[in-house]
Amino acid sequence: MANAQSIILHQFERSPFSEKIRLALRMKNLGWAAVEIPSILPKPDLMPLTGGYRRTPVMQIGADIFCDTSIMLVELEKRFQIPALDLPGHEGLSRMVSAWTDGKWFQTSVAVIFGTIGEHMPQAFIDDRTKMSGRPFDIDAMKAAVPFMKDQWRSQLMWIEHRLAAARTAGTGDWLIGSKPGLVDVHAFMNPWFVEKNVPDFLATCFAAAPLSKDWYQRLKDFKGQAPEEIEGAAAIQIAHDSAPRLKPASTAGDIGDFQPGDRVAIAPDDYAKDWVEGDLVIANSERVIIARQDERADNLHIHFPRVGYVLRSA
Numbered sequence: 001m002a003n004a005q006s007i008i009l010h011q012f013e014r015s016p017f018s019e020k021i022r023l024a025l026r027m028k029n030l031g032w033a034a035v036e037i038p039s040i041l042p043k044p045d046l047m048p049l050t051g052g053y054r055r056t057p058v059m060q061i062g063a064d065i066f067c068d069t070s071i072m073l074v075e076l077e078k079r080f081q082i083p084a085l086d087l088p089g090h091e092g093l094s095r096m097v098s099a100w101t102d103g104k105w106f107q108t109s110v111a112v113i114f115g116t117i118g119e120h121m122p123q124a125f126i127d128d129r130t131k132m133s134g135r136p137f138d139i140d141a142m143k144a145a146v147p148f149m150k151d152q153w154r155s156q157l158m159w160i161e162h163r164l165a166a167a168r169t170a171g172t173g174d175w176l177i178g179s180k181p182g183l184v185d186v187h188a189f190m191n192p193w194f195v196e197k198n199v200p201d202f203l204a205t206c207f208a209a210a211p212l213s214k215d216w217y218q219r220l221k222d223f224k225g226q227a228p229e230e231i232e233g234a235a236a237i238q239i240a241h242d243s244a245p246r247l248k249p250a251s252t253a254g255d256i257g258d259f260q261p262g263d264r265v266a267i268a269p270d271d272y273a274k275d276w277v278e279g280d281l282v283i284a285n286s287e288r289v290i291i292a293r294q295d296e297r298a299d300n301l302h303i304h305f306p307r308v309g310y311v312l313r314s315a
């Protein structure tokens, strides 16, 4: 039974960012609970936990809420050290790689996928994404760009092929960095997975010219891990309500701005879905921001955000 110590992932099956965390959980062989959330607004059982952050996934451990996969991976490594994914050679580099996998490569995947299957998407999804991004989710434009985007997608896959081939020649192992899979592999896995789920023929075509990547991808898919316990959003909120956030000394010592613990602040992603979450500052440093919030249903929470990619301001 999920409890205050459980890792709870608020996610949906087809979400590539959720898959990134699910893969890390499988590789670490951790038990976890899943709350299936809607892929579009409204998300009535998520908002009490996040205070307005709407993206997918969100990780919860008791009354600590983690927004954004990059801070989830940091936290999983801190709390569950063995087997490690932040292996020698991956430190720091994995975040640099994720700036590409979650940014340019992900945008290329979106263009290929929705340019190919976009007409099957419900209008409510298109309207939601238009509102979220502040610009038209233009399926026709994506359709027109598919040939070019496929080309771009495959060329980025070939970076992985190149890395694997060089590692093989150097005899340093058959993962992206060294002889064990780690965070760099986790980040790089997400886009092939997203494409396979939606346009499998295209992935097969790309893999035909990238046999090392095909094999690498399959070896990552082979991690079995543990099946999650499925729980309802209301049960997750109750767990938060019945838990206390992990005690942390409030500090802004590692920050270069002039925020102080206890300041009323607001924080939002700097790319899209810029929904501000307001609360009292607990911690701000170069790694993360933690704000404290009170919610009628979930009671006292600490909400964690990565520092990179988020704007913090006084509220």
Ligand SMILES: N[C@@H](CCC(=O)N[C@@H](CS)C(=O)NCC(=O)O)C(=O)O
Pocket (backbone or CB within 6 Å): 015, 016, 017, 018, 038, 039, 040, 041, 054, 055, 056, 057, 067, 068, 069, 070, 102
């Ligand atoms: N930087 C975020 C990106 C997450 C993201 O963009 N997720 C997509 C779904 S895979 C999303 O939030 N879509 C809108 C939604 O689910 O409401 C992270 O790493 O967690």
